[in-house]
Amino acid sequence: MSIKIDRENCTGCGSCINSCLYGGITLFDGKAKLIPEKCILCGACVEACPVGAIIIKDEKKEKKIDISQYKGVWIIGEHYNNKIKNYVYQLLGKGRELADKLKVELTLILLGSELDENLEELGMYGADRVIYVKSPLLRNYYSEIYVNVITDLIIEYKPEIVLVGATPIGRDFAPRISKRLQTGLTADCTGLDIDQETRNLLLQTRPTFGGNIMATIRTPNSRPQMSTIRPGMFKVPKKMDKKPKIKIIEGKFKESDISTNIVKIIKRGKKRINLEEAQIVVAGGRGIGSKENFKIIKDLAKELNAEVAGSRVAVELGWIDPERQVGQTGKTISPRLYIACGISGAIQHKVGILCSDIIVAINKDPNAPIFEIAHYGIVGDLHKVVPAITREIRRLKEEEKVRKY
Amino acid sequence: MKIFVCIKQVPAISEVKIDRKTGTLVREGVPGMINPMDKNALELALSIKENTGADVIALSMGPPQAEEILRESLAMGIDKAYLLTDRAFGGADTLATSYTLSLAIKKILKETEESKNYLVVCGAQAIDGDTAQVGPELAEELNIPQITNVRYVELSENKIIAESIFQSDEIAVIECKLPVLITVLKELNVPRFPTISGIVDAFDYKEVVHWNAKDLDADIQKIGLEGSRTQVYKIFIPPQKNEYIKLSGTIEDVAKDLCQKLKEDKIL
Known part of the structure; x- marks a missing residue:
């Protein structure tokens, strides 16, 4: 592919320069000029040009594989000691939606040793077919x-x-699979859809440049279209009445065939905090100010029977345990209620909480980006607001008690 | 024994700022640096070198200015540095990048008649792209096993023992014969700083070898944009949504209002 600028038509208006996120185009002698070292050929300038003076040429020859032979949506499942992980159900929901749009089957692939009893119920989450590869070795993960x-x-x-x-x-x-198959793989996607125009291309959206920008990626010329998807981005679907076709394959692997040998598995004796499954999460960020001040967050969380969490800054400053970090480099959560206190709301944080039913933002800066995704916003001093909410909830509980009495 | 360390130049800030008015990236004054986890990879290679006398080679694919990070790795004590740079490498996705890196490793192995006795170390992921894909894809291209997410490594004779994290509450201790590729986490070690004599060596005595597509005898169909299977279709700034309900008044009013709303939403 290449980009050509028609210098005759270019008016030097600069729209293309503003559209380029990579600084790949500049003005030279009153006309747009491409900087090939920076241009990634994304085509943003082509769309931005009001006079059609920028043209993108696709010189790429069509790849030889016959794309029409490929049908169906697959999800590769994962389990932990033979318990299917929660995100697999989330992916089944999204996979069902994609399969319906494409009018194809949804298949779940599982590799395990004692999953037989779980297979039937996977239909209720949307799988038309389950292919289960079974071997005692597959209790553990072997690349x-x-x-x-x-x-x-x-x-x-x-x-x-x-x-x-x-x-x-x-x-x-x-x-490794994508390499072996010479096909595209998009990492850590936060959104998936089918392209309305082409009707068959998967649109894979992910944060990029550290998270401030979203990119939508396609794999047009090879198959399958592969993506890894960040757990917690989709809701577990409602159960439906469906029985999957089940195919069990007995794997005949020997330990001696594998070049990596698991010597032992050490348990990390930490109590697991399950932020991902919490109903209510109260989180604090830079605005909390100190480790001691986190007490007001903990008090509110206690009153709400909620989990406490923190932003990346709060974790980096040592105010809260890294396991309680929410956001792109921490946990992605989907509680019914998320209360963000003194969190400005960088996109890395936002992608971690987008699936929350209700987001309450408390921040002294009315322009904090967190308000962009909040349902309820309070502009004010969290050190006063948070304790007031705690008191109000306590008061309501007392009222409730009195009424019952 | 040879140790190959693959490194990447990334912007020296964790997030790129956007000018909301024009919708463009603020790029002024953003210097480049070695991707943090790649520094852990360099440190591991150097500490193995101290114990075994292994030959440590740093590789990077990138524009000419990526030479800076290779100079820095030479200053840390790396023996040889190679920059794979060519306009034809531009626009590469992980598939094309791993192919290009593999060509350089194969070329060095062939030139030095080393075939089995080597280790490849990569950072688990880069802070800009965040894909964590180049390592495993490079291992596949070299047809060697991999251990990802490594937080501890021991090397004895021709095998390594590595601790890898696949579950949040478990550590798997994995043993593997060389050659093998590992991707390492930050907690593996604390990277050293270059010494004064290291810096002098890096700039006065050591060189960064530049290889282009022709030097690597690369298949044009497999490098750069041409060799990429994924295509950036659209880049956008997440839309701003500004429809939240603003609660105001005295602190007590605000607290009451909020609880009332949450009751209506059937959360309290």
Whole structure:
């Protein structure tokens, strides 16, 4: 592909310069000029030009693979000691939606050792078919087995879309599979849809440049279209009345065939905090001011029976445990209520809480970006507002008690 | 023994600022630096070198200015540095990037007649792209095993023992014979600073070798934009939504209003 600027037509208005996020175009001698070192050929300037003086040329030859042979949406499941992870159900919901738009089947692939009893209920979350590869070795995760087995299945069944959780495991095997199949893989997506225009291309949206900008990525010329998806981005779907087709494949792997050997597994003796499944989360950011001040957050959380969380800044300043970090580098959560206290709301934080039912923002800066996604906003001093809310909830509880009495 | 460390130049700030008025990136005064986890990869290679005398090689694919980070790695004590730079490499996704890196590693292995006795170390992910894909894809291209998310490494004879984190409350201890590729986490070590003599060496005595597509005998179909399977379709700033209900008045009023609203929403 290449970008051409028609100097005859260019009026030197500069619209293209403002549209370019990469600084890839400049004015020279009163006309637009491309800076090839910076241009990524995204085409933003082509759309921005009011006189049509910028043209993008696609010189790429069509790839030889026959895309029409590929049908169906696949989700690669993950389990922890044979318990299917919660995000797999979320992905089934999204996968169902995509499969319906494409009018194709939704298949879940599982590799495990004792998952037989779970297979039936996966239909209720939307799977038309479950392919279960079974072996005692698959109680644990082996990179090589996952890559070999899933690649072979993809070659055999030819799905058009393969979705994988953006977990340490998913991000370990998915890139190798995409490389072996010479197809595109988009990392850590936060949104998925089908392109209205082409009717078959997967639109994969993810934060980029550290998160301030969103990019939508497509894989037009190769199949399957693969993405890893950040857990917590979609809701677990409502159960439906559906029985999946089940195919069980007995895996005949030997430990001696694998080049990486698990010597042992050490438990990290930490109490697990389950922010992902909390109903109410109260979080504090830079505005809290000190570790001691986090007490007002904890008090409110206690009154609401909620979990306490923090922004990246609060974690970096040592005010709160890293396991309680919410946002792109921390947890992605979907509580019924999220109360953000003194959190400005950088996009990295916002992507972690977008799925919350109700977001309350308390911040002294009325221009804080957190208000952009809040349902209720309070502009004020959190050190006064938060304790007042705690008192009010306490008062309401007392009232309730009296009424019952 | 050879240790290859793959490094990337990233912007020296964790988030790029946007001018909301014009919708463009604020790029002025944003210097480049070695991706933080790649520094941990360099440190690991250097500490293995101290114990075994291994030959440590740093590689980076990027524009000519990425030479800076290779100079810095030489100043830290790396033996040789290679910059893979060519206009034809531009616009590469992870598939094309890993192919290009693999060509350089294969070329060095061939020239030095080393075939099995090597280790490749990458940072687990870069702070700008955040994909964590180049490492595993490079391992696949080299046809060697991988261990990702490594927080501790021991090397003995021709095998490594690595602690990898796949579950938040578990550490898997994994053993693997060389050659192998590992991707490392920040908690692995504390990267050293370049010494004064290291800096002098890096600028006066050591060189950064530049290789272009031709030097690597690269298949044009597999590099840069041409070799990329993913395509940036659209880049946008997340839309601002400004429809929140503003609660105001005295502190007590605000607290009461909020609780009332949350009751109506059936949360309280």
